[in-house]
Amino acid sequence: DVQMTQSPSNLAASPGESVSINCKASKSISKYLAWYQQKPGKANKLLIYSGSTLQSGTPSRFSGSGSGTDFTLTIRNLEPEDFGLYYCQQHNEYPPTFGSGTKLEIK
Amino acid sequence: EVQLQQSGAELVKPGASVKLSCKTSGYTFSNYYMSWLKQMPGQNIEWIGNIYGGNGGTGYNQKFKGKATLTVDKSSSTAYMDLSSLTSEDSAVYFCARMGYYYDGTYYYGDYFDYWGQGVMVTVSS
Numbered sequence: 302d303v304q305m306t307q308s309p310s311n312l313a314a315s316p317g318e319s320v321s322i323n324c325k326a327s328k329s330i331s332k333y334l335a336w337y338q339q340k341p342g343k344a345n346k347l348l349i350y351s352g353s354t355l356q357s358g359t360p361s362r363f364s365g366s367g368s369g370t371d372f373t374l375t376i377r378n379l380e381p382e383d384f385g386l387y388y389c390q391q392h393n394e395y396p397p398t399f400g401s402g403t404k405l406e407i408k
Numbered sequence: 409e410v411q412l413q414q415s416g417a418e419l420v421k422p423g424a425s426v427k428l429s430c431k432t433s434g435y436t437f438s439n440y441y442m443s444w445l446k447q448m449p450g451q452n453i454e455w456i457g458n459i460y461g462g463n464g465g466t467g468y469n470q471k472f473k474g475k476a477t478l479t480v481d482k483s484s485s486t487a488y489m490d491l492s493s494l495t496s497e498d499s500a501v502y503f504c505a506r507m508g509y510y511y512d513g514t515y516y517y518g519d520y521f522d523y524w525g526q527g528v529m530v531t532v533s534s
């Protein structure tokens with residue numbers, strides 16, 4: 302199985318700032334990486350797939366980049382609703398596998 | 409609006425089985441795969457398996473073969489997951505999630521999860 306290593310595990314930032322979350326695959330996954338947001342009491346939300354394609358409804362302050370083994374999720378101009386848990390997931394091969402998550406907290 | 413509504417929390421005894429449901433609306437059920445995923449408290453998300461709404465064809469993560477059985481009821485657009493021989497290691501939140509895909513004119517690409525149920529907590533305890 303493809304191992305996904307996500308960093309950092311925790312991140313604190315203030316509204317209006319920009320942050321980046323990294324995801325590294327144990328082997329090349331081409332461009333096939335997705336990013337999700339998880340918040341208590343809400344359904345998980347797909348933000349980005351295929352590395353950089355924004356899912357319908359994802360605000361433009363979110364962007365994804367990378368290919369091969371190294372990927373980054375960047376959130377610019379943080380809004381209060383952006384705080385929560387973020388996961389990456391490779392969708393290049395079966396079984397789909399997830400990173401361990403990044404908790405984005407308000408500073 | 410696509411919606412996936414999961415059944416309520418379960419408290420089950422060790423050795424027992426439980427059947428979870430995921431009722432869908434807002435899209436053509438038979439055109440998509442549905443996946444089930446597991447998340448233990450504070451842990452990673454794991455993919456259990458998927459099932460095609462059109463014909464019930466299934467695929468499983470090797471880790472969960474023999475533990476999970478996926479079925480669908482097309483008439484009610486509902487997906488089900490049976491978990492058997494439950495132990496404390498099965499205590500977790502279980503999600504259903506629709507598998508999204510797109511077509512570039514030549515190939516289909518997908519295997520990401522574009523809509524999720526709210527999750528259901530299964531607690532295995534005597």
